[in-house]
Amino acid sequence: MEKVLFGYLSLAMLVSALLAVFSRNAVKAVLWVLVMFLHQAVLFLTLQAEFLAAVQVIVYAGAVLVLFLFVVYMINLREELRLPRFLGSYPLAFLAVFGLLVLAAAGLSGYHTAQALGILTPEALLKYGHARLLGEHLFREHLLAFEVAGVLLLVAVLGAVVLVRRIREGAV
Amino acid sequence: MPVNWYLWLALALFAVGLFGFVSRRNVIIMLLSIEIMLNAANVALAALGTRMQDVTGHILVFFVIAVAAAEAAIGLSLVVLLYKRFREVHMDEVRRLKG
Numbered sequence: 232m233e234k235v236l237f238g239y240l241s242l243a244m245l246v247s248a249l250l251a252v253f254s255r256n257a258v259k260a261v262l263w264v265l266v267m268f269l270h271q272a273v274l275f276l277t278l279q280a281e282f283l284a285a286v287q288v289i290v291y292a293g294a295v296l297v298l299f300l301f302v303v304y305m306i307n308l309r310e311e312l313r314l315p316r317f318l319g320s321y322p323l324a325f326l327a328v329f330g331l332l333v334l335a336a337a338g339l340s341g342y343h344t345a346q347a348l349g350i351l352t353p354e355a356l357l358k359y360g361h362a363r364l365l366g367e368h369l370f371r372e373h374l375l376a377f378e379v380a381g382v383l384l385l386v387a388v389l390g391a392v393v394l395v396r397r398i399r400e401g402a403v
Numbered sequence: 404m405p406v407n408w409y410l411w412l413a414l415a416l417f418a419v420g421l422f423g424f425v426s427r428r429n430v431i432i433m434l435l436s437i438e439i440m441l442n443a444a445n446v447a448l449a450a451l452g453t454r455m456q457d458v459t460g461h462i463l464v465f466f467v468i469a470v471a472a473a474e475a476a477i478g479l480s481l482v483v484l485l486y487k488r489f490r491e492v493h494m495d496e497v498r499r500l501k502g
Contacts, residue, residue, distance in 0.1 A: 299479065
């Protein structure tokens with residue numbers, strides 16, 4: 232049962248990612264990526280990471296893809312359907328990606344995991360829940376990184392506002 | 404479930420995203436390919452975190468999601484900028500890098 236679920240999820244993620252990469256229409260590509268993200272949230276659930284599944288649905292499916300859709304609808308892409316999808320050098324890109332796949336598969340086929348550390352055991356997950364364990368370690372040991380991530384998001388939002396506003400003044 | 408299967412899935416997803424980023428003309432789909440690659444990394448990190456019973460892998464997924472959100476905001480505002488400047492979102496048409 233578990234293997235059937237994993238097989239379905241991985242197949243759905245791969246097929247939807249391929250459809251997103253190969254689709255001509257940008258709106259359809261965004262919606263296929265949305266399908267991939269929802270399947271990935273379920274994949275996080277199979278890894279006992281329910282807080283990550285919630286964050287995946289809220290942040291990716293709820294915020295990032297809405298931003299993508301907003302920009303796709305703001306930009307007129309009507310001539311997209313007549314142009315070729317790929318750059319002229321895409322066989323070269325295919326070769327490069329194939330080389331990466333071969334090298335990484337050679338590295339991954341001899342992979343063995345190390346000894347488990349034993350913080351995130353199933354008993355602790357049942358007793359405290361994933362969100363509480365993650366939050367305790369996040370705010371005790373990784374507090375500086377958390378603050379830096381917050382500053383990074385603030386700078387990104389301000390940078391987006393400044394970038395778009397400056398060109399509007401220049402164009403007028 | 405062995406952790407190797409999750410790692411193979413992450414590798415395949417990363418390859419799909421990399422192919423999309425290198426070969427597509429449309430900037431929006433190139434940014435979506437970056438998101439696919441970051442999600443492949445997230446699959447590997449979450450699988451290794453669960454397998455090693457260590458919470459750091461899951462915390463790294465959290466930070467990767469934050470960085471992906473920042474990247475999407477900046478990248479999409481650059482796409483809007485590009486479209487207002489050139490009326491074009493295809494990368495092979497944008498040859499002029501100076502102002």
